């Protein structure tokens with residue numbers, strides 16, 4: 001059965017891309033999505049954005065929401081707290097890195113990141129260092145669409161026309177294999193940024209411990225973390241982790257920050273906390289941040305209407321319960337390592353594929369120009385977009401990106417299935433994905449007149 005695609009110019013909804021046609025998804029069950037024409041898709045992207053970590057249509061999560069909505073759906077946490085918020089905070093503290101004793105709830109990833117920046121700023125002001133406001137962060141990242149989070153990336157391609165509204169933050173290049181395999185160049189760039197800002201004005205270094213869509217499954221080399229920690233101690237800034245994607249099990253740890261050589265000061269998380277059943281995010285706060293405010297003004301910054309609402313927190317609690325009772329964090333850690341090998345095997349021999357990376361169920365595939373096996377592909381070939389289109393035709397939801405014009409990464413795909421995907425479903429996802437990449441590779445090699453595999457000197 002063919003897909004029924006919605007032309008974005010013919011709907012009242014302001015869909016993101018006017019030249020894209022969108023499948024109308026009406027139902028989800030496990031890792032399967034169904035469109036309005038009855039066509040089924042395997043969801044290798046956990047709902048498209050990596051939020052649906054536990055799959056679709058889970059009765060236990062729906063039931064948790066129903067029970068809570070009947071008892072108490074909403075109260076505002078500026079004057080009223082509620083048991084679900086208290087319980088969920090305790091659960092998160094129990095799985096956070098040591099020394100994280102407090103949690104603040106928000107309703108999404110960008111809000112969590114902004115809240116982390118606000119808490120970092122508050123920490124310094126409370127301690128009598130009001131000059132510290134500047135944030136330094138790796139350029140090749142995505143932290144959300146709000147004005148502050150857009151300023152945290154160094155990608156003009158993402159910021160578009162919003163530049164005039166964005167605070168001027170400083171950026172360093174990623175230490176990828178291609179640009180800086182040792183991490184030393186990134187540390188030198190960090191030193192230059194500290195110098196430019198004046199170290200006494202720097203509030204935070206902000207980064208993803210393991211990158212999501214912007215550079216799938218990339219993490220800096222050990223030397224970078226070590227050097228960052230040395231500079232944190234020397235200059236007194238904080239380290240903030242955007243774990244909007246990586247938090248709540250995605251990389252085979254409760255938080256990626258549980259396994260990094262450096263323990264951050266604040267962790268922002270979101271997507272997997274509500275698992276696609278509630279809009280909820282959180283900032284996990286190391287004790288010294290809380291204590292600075294407790295010893296100072298004793299007031300935290302303003303919150304949003306839905307922060308810590310019982311409904312979202314009840315879903316978050318049910319999600320934690322599922323992750324624990326089904327052993328999903330450990331499962332993702334163990335199964336993820338094999339999944340990466342399976343992807344590598346399936347993609348072996350395709351000249352377009354430069355690298356397969358992965359941590360848990362956050363896997364990334366980097367494409368290269370088949371003519372030299374190294375360079376970024378010409379952007380006009382639209383390789384990322386074509387992989388997604390072909391995959392969709394083959395009944396697979398995948399997400400590829402093409403940040404080439406920002407200078408640090410080229411065409412690449414994310415492969416991030418729900419944690420509950422069965423072995424058979426994973427095998428089917430890998431096969432559909434490899435078939436899609438093979439099809440695009442054949443077309444691209446023809447268009448480029450690439451020298452076929454085996455004939456290259």
Ligand SMILES: Cc1ncc(COP(=O)(O)O)c(C=O)c1O
Pocket residue numbers: 049108109110111113142143144145208212213242244245270271
């Ligand atoms: C790493 C990362 N940070 C932040 C965000 C923003 O989260 P939200 O869309 O919930 O605001 C995203 C969203 O894709 C993300 O991938």
